[in-house]
Amino acid sequence: MRTLSLYLHFPFCLGKCTYCDFASYPWSSHHDRNSYLALVCTELSLKVKFFELEGSVLESVYFGGGTPSLLDAPSISSFLLYLQRFFRYSGKVEITVEVNPGTVDQNWIREVARGGVNRIQVGVQSFDQRFLLFAKRACKVEDIYAILELLSTQGFQNWGADLIYGWPFQGFAEWQKEVKELLKFEPCHVSIYELSLHFPSPMAWFAKRHPRSFPSDDEKANWFSWTREWLIQRGYLHYEISNFAKPGFECQHNLRYWRNEEYLGLGVAAWSYLRGERHRNSRHLRNYRFHLENGSLPIEYREALSLPQRLDEEIFLRLRTSEGLDTEILSQRYPVALVKEKIERMEFLLQEGFLQKEGSRYFLSAKGMLVANQVFSEIID
The missing domain is CATH 3.20.20.70 (Aldolase class I)
Structure with a gap:
């Protein structure tokens, strides 16, 4: 379903x-x-x-x-x-x-x-x-x-x-x-x-x-x-x-x-994420109206994410939450070699005190939350 x-x-x-x-x-x-x-x-x-x-x-x-x-x-x-x-x-x-x-x-x-x-x-x-x-x-x-x-x-x-x-x-x-x-x-x-x-x-x-x-x-x-x-x-x-x-x-x-699940966006400038593709509607009301009045989709930008891009996106989004990122689940969804490289980077940040770890789950420490964007940039490409 x-x-x-x-x-x-x-x-x-x-x-x-x-x-x-x-x-x-x-x-x-x-x-x-x-x-x-x-x-x-x-x-x-x-x-x-x-x-x-x-x-x-x-x-x-x-x-x-x-x-x-x-x-x-x-x-x-x-x-x-x-x-x-x-x-x-x-x-x-x-x-x-x-x-x-x-x-x-x-x-x-x-x-x-x-x-x-x-x-x-x-x-x-x-x-x-x-x-x-x-x-x-x-x-x-x-x-x-x-x-x-x-x-x-x-x-x-x-x-x-x-x-x-x-x-x-x-x-x-x-x-x-x-x-x-x-x-x-x-x-x-x-x-x-x-x-x-x-x-x-x-x-x-x-x-x-x-x-x-x-x-x-x-x-x-x-x-x-x-x-x-x-x-x-x-x-x-x-x-x-x-x-x-x-x-x-x-x-x-x-x-x-933040769990990287699918969503449908409607209206001017709205984003959607469906089946691994991200797309955005026109930011201009006039263009948005023109497309729809002529029976066409008002999508202005679209991008089919590669597997490495989807992995990076999932890491970035899930690490924002207290649930964090479960690397065992990642290994079931993405190539093991890709996940292993990310784990090595997260282990370094763990040692520096920017991440915490429980079992196979990594999440931001209080210190890491203060510089979250820098932490993410160290992990994702």
Whole structure:
């Protein structure tokens, strides 16, 4: 039985954050919502036929963005019903919607839950109005408190929130306050992301001109170490480099990514990974629309991964998690000589204290998590 995860990218936002380099467009009208969802449904039917996906079992569905919480509840529920024309839902299917503060209310939460949504991830990013303004976030601090209060008091069972550290002019005491403020609401899941800047985002240009305005790498490493210990002491599992969850509330959709399992991406700039091939849709809404209105797939980039590439990808993804990497399982999937070479590299990193080992399973140490990208680069080609 073939299992899949499905990701829908909703690229519309009320405003563009200054650190964002994702494919996103201004939210202008209900026409945007309806016409875009019609295109996504067309893409779905084309891809199901082309990749022979009909009858697969969906383990998770994830509405990401952009700001998918700009969709009204009936639109989300209708799309979830439409998926059942092609797929079956597993008995424990996880259905997540990313939510930006200020875009939903209690009725929206109640209605999407009735329609099948059973997990919400809130983009808090910061409780500090200075950082929200600097990032041009389309919300206010009071909007953040309102949505967190709703989720924590209205009985929604599975919800999480994102925080970002490393803002310009941010100090350690300010970061500690952010984490402690979020934990007052007792989220099931916490994602902690270092501010990542890429051109041509405005904040990337600011960082180039004013690099000393940002915390140093050493400072951010210390902040992360404190955050990790603080959350673990309060019962959260550090199950992936940037993610913490109460037991049983790990994000199943993201775990499928990190376990290198198949997923289907729909929408502008969405990625898919199917039968060893990775492909990405057009990043431009106009091109995406043109292809679908003419009955063709909107795929702009595709790559069939070689066996060594697939091995590297599996190592990189699995080492991100607390589950780590089981080399006995790798040896069953890939040529022994290839796996042996990787084990030799991991043994070196084990001796240096960047990895830990239990039986045939390797995983990042606390030291290794602070320099994870360097660790990965030592292992994969």
